[in-house]
Amino acid sequence: MYKRTFSAKKILVPASATEVFSILAILAGLLVTFFMTSEGPIRLIGICITILAGFGHFMLVSQRLSNSFESHRGSSAVPPEFRVTIMPGQAGKRMVFDGFESTLDDTRAAEFEKMRSRPMPQVQSRVKDAEKLQQDEPIVEEEQPMKASIKAPPIIPASTEQQSSLSEIEDVGEGIRIIRKQSSGGIVIKKTIYNDTNETDSETIQPLKKEFTVDTPYLIKEHELSEPIISEQIPEETYQIEDNIEPVSNHKRAILEVSILDFMEENEPAPSEPRKEFDFLLARVLMAIRSVIDARTAGFAWANHDKKQLVIESYISESKDNFTQLRKLPFGNDVISQIAHSGKPEILTEIHPSAELDLLCYYTAAAKTISFIGVPVYFNGNVIGVLFADSDQIDAYDAMSIGFLGNFTKLITGLVQSYTGKYDLLQASRALDAITRFRTIISSSGDGIADLCAALLESASEVVEFTTMGIGMFDYEQQAWTVYQVYYRQVESEKMLGMHIDLEYSLIGNTILTAQTTALASITDELRVCDSEISVNGGYFLAVPLKSQSHNYGALFLEGTGTSLPSHDINIIEMLGEQTGTIIEQLRFHEMFRSTALMDETKGLFNYKAFYARMTEETAKTRDFGNPFSLALIKMDTYESMENLPEIEDDLLMHVIKKVKSNMKEYDIIGEFEGKTIVVALIGQTLAKSHIWGERVRKEIASAITEIGNRRLTVTVSIGIAQAHSYDKADSLIRNASSSLQLASEKTNSVIVYS
16 A cells, blocks of 8 residues: 655645746736835736736646655554663663554464463573663553664656556557448448547548458447537448557656566475475565565574573575574573563564574574564464574664564464375375375275284384384283284394293283373383393384273383484374274184184084083083984095185085085084084984985085186085993093004095094
8 A cells, every 4th residue: 555645845845947937927926916116007017927927837837746746654553652661771772562462363372371471581692781770671662653664665756657548548649440341241340549538530541451340230339428429320341440559648658677587496395295385485484474575584483491492494585694503492581582581572673782682592603693683473372383584774663563573473373274184194194195095905804813813013114113013912821911013123022932920010001901091202121011021222212002992911012223213104094003903803703703612603513612511411411311322524625726725625624514414413523623624413313324324425425516716616524433431521522533543544535443
């Protein structure tokens, strides 16, 4: 926005000798009229001289009336009203601005009224003059009038708009206006020429050079003119339109030879890298700040209140040799730390050279800084950083500068919000990819807990860098928590496999007991997993529970070099651990269901526990009542050709089960035994009858052809039979039948009875 102010000086001060003469004529006429004589005719002559000279002077200065207005840039918004506290001292004059949150922070500003009530630490200088610092008490002034420090653009003359309007008219040049179409097929054409006197002349159109015809029956009309329309009816023919007439124009035009590469970025950040995109845009913001205000250095620093650190994110400086190479600076008595702590903008001016390094923590050597400005950046009501700039000019910044930088803090807040949103989406995509890989590995491997743990270790190894990784679980055989599996890059870590875990003193034991993640940024002398672990100094340690909603089934531990893992990587490992714990729980429930169920519905067989209970009953009947009872164990013979086709083993077993069931009576019992062995209880059958039954089943299976896929296959079985006696129990009967089956399997395709 530009404002125009009247300049009387440009009118009153004569610009030429003619204007001086006209002024003298006016004064002479006034002198004759009022002082020279009292005669009426002579006074009349003096009045005429005054009027004519005044009119002539007006004609001379009328050309400069448009230049009597000065254009200057005004604020695009109402200047912010801050409460300014000025605190002079030997280190420099310090101005603290209150009311910044309510003016330039639209969200949750009220929450920082409490923060403002906390005392701020005093700035300590190298100048040891305590007495004068005590005498300088803060002076509170309201609405200090300050001169804007924003660089204004060049003054735009007031006549530009008029010249532009004239140019638009003159650019029209010479054209043809179609008014209407006559019934005879001719076209009424008006040709209007605009000249410098804004008069219009109607001329005839010279024939030939450009041809055109109008076939449309519609009325084509541009706009009405105030002057009369001069038209004539002419027959339809071709016409010449002269387009080489250049319109008269008073404006000047300059064409600059600029390469299009000057308006393009050579290295634009990739869309998939939100951090690089944020750094790129932040650097452009700092460049924009330095191009508008007087800033020798402009930068942005994060404020990490948890670690009490300032993190220099980006800066542009003319004093790069004096700028610190450290990225992380601890909170101190410097002005940036105080701005981050209080959340109030501050301006320092007249900075004493001896206090420069105490006030400006980002310089390592004196840079002759005179003025400094710093503005906090808010996000969700919290101070997340400080936007700062400095200059070697005195009083380089004022309240307008605070408002100007305050608008840029809003822009940085928007960039932070966009960056965090894109970053969260990127990390969510990484987590989804890790879980997808984990499930893909599980689906392509076995369904046991060992296969599940191997899939977990493989998936976690693709997320983080590690030196040793393993899983601790409860071993039911040893009745202790042990290292179940280990992935390692150092051979010495192999001896950890199978070792007992100390739940009370180890870090992984703490994770198992509490079902909470344990993260250590730097390993020292703590017991991490077990006694046989490698002793390391430095590096990270992470233990993640393998938990479901109700139980914790173990822990995944990782060790590696470097600092602690990023939080998003830890979140991904935790998600993999929760997925593993849920699947382990499902496997345990499935195993529990199988152990408690009486029959396997997929095969139609009693499980071994249910079959053993029935067999115990039958042996008791034989012992008490003398009822005959025989037990047959049936096992498929294995051949080298079948070893290459493990996927058809279950289909062949179902084929055998079907043939066995077809030769059983309704009261006979069939169930699962170890591995792929089938056990059949032949109720009321003696050993001889059971032998005949076994031969019949063997021959029928050996002669049957089954189709599996595109293959036609046959299979043979070996059968071991034993009869229960009055002194036999279930265990002894099973041992006798197993001995017979072992002999039959050595011969293959045979039946052996125990006698």
